[in-house]
Amino acid sequence: MPLSPYSFTVTERFLRYVQIDTQSDPHSETYPSTEKQKDLSRVLVQELQQMGVTEVELDDYGYVYATLPATTAKTGVPVICFCSHVDTSPDCSGANVKPIVHTRYDGSDLVLPDDPAQIIRMSDHPDLKDQIGNDLITASGTTLLGADNKAGVAEIMDAVHYLISHPELEHGTIKILFTPDEEIGRGTAKVDLEKLGADFGYTIDGETLGSLEDETFSADAVHIRIQGVSQHPGFAKGRMESAIKIASELVARLPKDHLSPETTEDKEGFVHPTYLHGTVEEAEVELIIRDFAEAGLHEKEAFLKQLTEEVLAQYPNSAADFKVIEQYRNMKEVLDQYPQVAQYAVEAIERSGIAARQMSIRGGTDGSRLSFMGLPCPNLFAGEHAFHSRHEWVSRQDMEKAVEVIVNLAQIWAEKA
Structure with missing residues (x-):
């Protein structure tokens, strides 16, 4: 009243x-x-x-x-x-x-x-x-x-x-x-x-x-820390593996027509990069994962981990630490x-x-x-x-x-x- x-x-x-x-x-x-x-x-x-x-x-x-x-x-x-x-x-x-x-x-x-x-x-x-x-x-x-x-x-x-x-x-x-x-x-x-x-x-x-x-939503965060290989750029042929480029390639390979905030609605979840920072030697990518069902979260995290591994396969001397952090359910x-x-x-x-x-x-x-x-x-x-x-x-x-x-x-x- x-x-x-x-x-x-x-x-x-x-x-x-x-x-x-x-x-x-x-x-x-x-x-x-x-x-x-x-x-x-x-x-x-x-x-x-x-x-x-x-x-x-x-x-x-x-x-x-x-x-x-x-x-x-x-x-x-x-x-x-x-x-x-x-x-x-x-x-x-x-x-x-x-x-x-x-x-x-x-x-x-x-x-x-x-x-x-x-x-x-x-x-x-x-x-x-x-x-x-x-x-x-x-x-x-x-x-x-x-x-x-x-x-x-x-x-x-x-x-x-x-x-x-x-x-x-x-x-x-x-x-x-x-x-x-x-x-x-x-x-x-x-x-x-x-x-x-x-x-x-x-x-x-x-x-x-x-x-x-x-x-x-149910929500998780994913932190990916990439360890590249730094060399003097004048002598880098066959040696340098830039963590900046690896991180950038990973973000660039995220889907552009689905699975992102700008392309989803209603009960659709997404994978969304929120932070990117790095040097040649080391870079960090932070993402948030969202879905109304916990199983959907795990599917998206598995997709992202696979994508990370596929990118890293092109850089044999680099590595990545992939960490999932629970946020809320x-x-x-x-x-x-x-x-x-x-x-x-x-x-x-x-x-x-x-x-x-x-x-x-x-x-x-x-x-x-x-x-x-x-x-x-x-x-x-x-x-x-x-x-x-x-x-x-x-x-x-x-x-x-x-x-x-x-x-x-x-x-x-x-x-x-």
């Missing part, structure tokens, strides 16, 4: 949060990977305390844990967690973000002023057809916006504000978790689920209004054991007056790992679109609906207990 009368704070919070640079770094070995992620986390702790949340903590690893006490006299109400991540993607700059509010969007092209070559067109972003009359928020053209996932952060914060402002609403104990490093696959690496103390959870990190994602394997988690989310969405859409996500969330760690955790819409790019956008109205859904969910779990 609509939260009325209520003056939402989600947009004001969002506009402030995106101006804090929280980009994570996949090549850092620290936790969190960048200290600047804590700049936002400290703001969140302070704001929660100002709202009256007394049980709130920022730990050394950059996780924010907070608790809203139950307002219901019922016993046995499951403890529910709402989770979002504070970091933004390394794929596009998150520094000096200048958010712009485009009021009453009319369907025309949005030219971003700091780089007029960056134009957000409805033809490129079909979901914009559902945003006519809404207030859209974009960056200025030189950075990403950070709606992934600061929209979710702001929505959770506004939902907390609403619940505290309306103590007459009955709900069980609510846990809040803000994580670092989700964008580099480490969002749950140092999370303390015992400290969190939740039974079920929801990440607020999805796209389209009304969407509930209860299925994700399809959350549906866990969530199917707890159907009420998705069912209650569908009811919460429909109570907000919008149609619920159960979807699969061609990606992963913290919820993927959390589910397998013992906290079943599907993903709810946050309204973020075109994430990891300078065309990223979100609407005020979608964010406000997400706040309503979070509040509805808190009540539904108490009602059903």
Whole structure:
């Protein structure tokens, strides 16, 4: 049901949060990977305390844990967690973000002023057809916006504000978790689920209004380190085997018409190179492997290993170290054991007056790992679109609906207990 009368704070919070640079770094070995992620986390702790949340903590690893006490006299109400991540993607700059509010969007092209070559067109972003009359928020053209996932952060914060402002609403104990490093696959690496103390959870990190994602990719990373043979180029005939050329040949032989992100959709998986660096003597190639079924992951990894061996066969004095690193698995394997988690989310969405859409996500969330760690955790819409790019956008109205859904969910779990 609509939260009325209520003056939402989600947009004001969002506009402030995106101006804090929280980009994570996949090549850092620290936790969190960048200290600047804590700049936002400290703001969140302070704001929660100002709202009256007394049980709130920022730990050394950059996780924010907070608790809203139950307002219901019922016993046995499951403890529910709402989770979002504070970091933004390394794929596009998150520094000096200048958010712009485009009021009453009319369907025309949005030219971003700091780089007029960056134009957000409805033809490129079909979901914009559902945003006519809404207030859209974009960056200025030189950075990403950070709606992934600061929209979710702001929505959770506004939902907390609403619940505290309306103590007459009955709900069980609510846990809040803000994580670092989700964008580099480490969002749950140092999370303390015992400290969190939740039974079920929801990440607020999805796209389209009304969407509930209860299925994700399964994911692995592959690191290939190539050892070539270095020689002085003036005396290299018959001796040099350049690791740079070997790595480049390997990447060039990946399929161009299938098995790549740019040629797949729906339930199709892919093999995707994300990093290439090297010298004549040594080179590294990093790839990500994605499929909805674990067997599909193994098939793609076997293909990639065979391809590596075929390339190396032309370079008899070179070698490669082929390493597979598990990242996350399809959350549906866990969530199917707890159907009420998705069912209650569908009811919460429909109570907000919008149609619920159960979807699969061609990606992963913290919820993927959390589910397998013992906290079943599907993903709810946050309204973020075109994430990891300078065309990223979100609407005020979608964010406000997400706040309503979070509040509805808190009540539904108490009602059903």
